[in-house]
Amino acid sequence: MSHGFKQDMPPAGGYEAIKYKRNLPVRGFGGAVVFSAVAAICTFGFWRVGKGNIEKRELKREQAWSRINIVPLLLAEQDRDAYRRQQAALAREKEIMKDYPGWEAGKSAYNSSRYTPNTIVVL
Amino acid sequence: MASHRSAVLTDQPYTDPNPLPSSVPHVDELGVTSAPLKSASFFIGQHCKEVNEDFMLCKQENRDPAHCLAEGRKVTRCAAEVITKIRENCLAEFDAHWQCLEKNNQYFQACRKPEKALNQCVFTKLNLTKSIPGSPEGQAQIHEKASPIFTRVQK
Numbered sequence: 001m002s003h004g005f006k007q008d009m010p011p012a013g014g015y016e017a018i019k020y021k022r023n024l025p026v027r028g029f030g031g032a033v034v035f036s037a038v039a040a041i042c043t044f045g046f047w048r049v050g051k052g053n054i055e056k057r058e059l060k061r062e063q064a065w066s067r068i069n070i071v072p073l074l075l076a077e078q079d080r081d082a083y084r085r086q087q088a089a090l091a092r093e094k095e096i097m098k099d100y101p102g103w104e105a106g107k108s109a110y111n112s113s114r115y116t117p118n119t120i121v122v123l
Numbered sequence: 124m125a126s127h128r129s130a131v132l133t134d135q136p137y138t139d140p141n142p143l144p145s146s147v148p149h150v151d152e153l154g155v156t157s158a159p160l161k162s163a164s165f166f167i168g169q170h171c172k173e174v175n176e177d178f179m180l181c182k183q184e185n186r187d188p189a190h191c192l193a194e195g196r197k198v199t200r201c202a203a204e205v206i207t208k209i210r211e212n213c214l215a216e217f218d219a220h221w222q223c224l225e226k227n228n229q230y231f232q233a234c235r236k237p238e239k240a241l242n243q244c245v246f247t248k249l250n251l252t253k254s255i256p257g258s259p260e261g262q263a264q265i266h267e268k269a270s271p272i273f274t275r276v277q278k
């Protein structure tokens with residue numbers, strides 16, 4: 001066997017296996033853990049939203065009652081002012097129409113005893 | 124009020140210098156701005172409940188401003204009395220609370236700390252408590268809640 005050739009042969013022990021499988025190491029939490037964590041966070045969030053909605057309702061109630069409590073005094077003040085203006089307007093009307101017999105100053109345009117505020121302001 | 128034009132006068136202010144007729148007894152107007160009024164509202168509501176209800180029932184009878192002037196004077200005197208009493212007894216707490224309201228868009232939820240001090244002071248000195256009608260039974264009312272979710276607008 002000495003014809004000057006040396007046949008190329010596999011290394012001792014053979015070639016190592018070809019790496020064709022995916023090599024992705026497992027990192028982080030598993031799917032079940034992530035899913036349940038997200039679910040837990042969402043549950044907490046919605047619970048808090050619910051609490052906040054209840055609280056908002058109570059804040060609105062507080063706001064409404066603080067206004068209801070001061071309505072009478074604001075209305076009373078406004079009424080005095082409206083009455084003062086009405087009386088002044090009536091006096092003006094009397095003065096302007098004094099030479100006109102049969103004129104009823106301050107007579108409502110409506111045939112009703114219900115209070116009907118003036119829609120026209122004479123300055 | 125059906126009218127084809129709004130009662131907004133842009134060219135001149137709607138003023139009338141004529142005084143109230145002398146037949147109407149004089150009462151000093153409250154002269155309180157919105158924030159102090161809001162701060163004191165629940166105490167006014169509690170202390171003046173009877174006169175307020177009387178006035179509102181009178182208004183329900185007739186909407187004419189001339190109809191409820193006497194009741195209205197009582198309402199104003201009562202509210203003035205409450206404001207004076209609060210200012211006499213709890214001036215620092217009252218000022219702290221309404222100034223906080225003034226700086227926080229008049230949100231009650233932004234001013235719970237000064238409100239707590241004011242409520243405490245008014246309760247001990249004047250025996251008035253803030254209570255919100257219609258709040259859920261058996262729970263702390265919104266202004267007494269230990270850890271509320273809505274406090275103040277983040278800046």
